[in-house]
Amino acid sequence: MRWSAGPTDGRVSLRHVAEPGSAVRDSITVRNLGQEPADFVVSAGDGVLGQNGAFDIAPGTPSDSGAWITVGGLDAGKLTLGAGEHRDLPVSVAVPADATPGDHPAGIVVGVSATEDGVRVQRRIGVRVHLQVTGELTPALEVRGVTTDFTPSWVPFADGTLKVTYEVVNTGNVRLGAAATAEAAGPFGLLARRGGDAADELLPGNTTTRTLEIPAPSLFWASGDLTVTGVAVGEDELTAPTPIIRGYSVLAVSWTGVGLLVLVAGGAALFLVRRKRTGTGGVSTEEPVAAV
The missing domain is CATH 2.60.40.10 (Immunoglobulins)
Known part of the structure; x- marks a missing residue:
């Protein structure tokens, strides 16, 4: 199964700066690139970062900007496309009047289920929404x-x-x-x-x-x-x-360097001890020369 989803005009993501209490409108396009009809599930969610640091969309009921997003053109959150068909879906963002200034990351998930080797698998594509509410920005x-x-x-x-x-x-x-x-x-x-x-x-x-x-x-x-x-x-x-x-x-x-120093110091000390013993305890072997 092959499909794609993204902003209708080819942008990488939906990016908007909005005032509290305002509304933003945009759209995404979903394409069925496969050879058979497919049913897609489309939903919005809050933006998060995964364990690998990559952007992701949180599952479940959104609690922030994901709850401000509405995707139109759906039937109970679903979209059916024939082989090779595509559909433009309107997107609206209703920013609450009490929304706090700053970034409110969100995204729109387009998912499809398929059976692979007898197992039902769901695959997702996310469209990122960069939403920033106007006001005092505090990078820290x-x-x-x-x-x-x-x-x-x-x-x-x-x-x-x-x-x-x-x-x-x-x-x-x-x-x-x-x-x-x-x-x-x-x-x-x-x-x-x-x-x-x-x-x-x-x-x-x-x-x-x-x-x-x-x-x-x-x-x-x-x-x-x-x-x-x-x-x-x-x-x-x-x-x-x-x-x-x-x-x-x-x-x-x-530690290997310390060990090497210890070996060198020990060898030098042993050498000095042996030399000292040889110098003080040796016996002279010289014989007197007879006078003629």
Whole structure:
């Protein structure tokens, strides 16, 4: 079974900025690309991020902007299309008068059921709705729970791996990406290293836990800063919040290097002991020379 769903004019998503109490109108097109008639189920829902960080539409009864969306041209939420047929469906969004400013992500799900190998399978396509309510926009991130873990290399005194795990929360009312950089250096800033990471998108109220890995010098102690910067996503235009900086330090010991030092020191000590014994306890073998 093949089908498609998307904005009627070919856009990637439905994007609107609306005032509280206003109404927005748009449309989507559903196409049956298969060789047989098909029954589609169409519904609206709140926008969420899945475990992999990708945008998804929450199942069940919507509690936010998904409840503001109405899709027309349906029969009890269903649409029947013949092979090769398509239909334009009107979409209206009624924004409540008390809607709060900021992003209210939503989407429209178009699903179809089919039997595959005797099993009934439902497949879905989502049309994303970017809806922003006018008012004061407050882009903001918060970083919590920064922890570090150092894993030394098996090669003596070679760089180990520093894992910086952190939790970042979108505490504002618009979506943001989160770009992170981490630095690590030995005592007195020696052998500084650097690495980067990013969360592509965080919806308002979303939390994600990330782990950033960077090389770090094995000089017994390493320290550095984690810097998390909010960035605009896609076509969004906003003033990025002030970067957040969190310092950290960690024990960074090359245990194979320490073992090598112990072996070298032990060998040197043994050599000195043996040399000392030879120098003080030896017996001279020289014989006196007879006078002629």
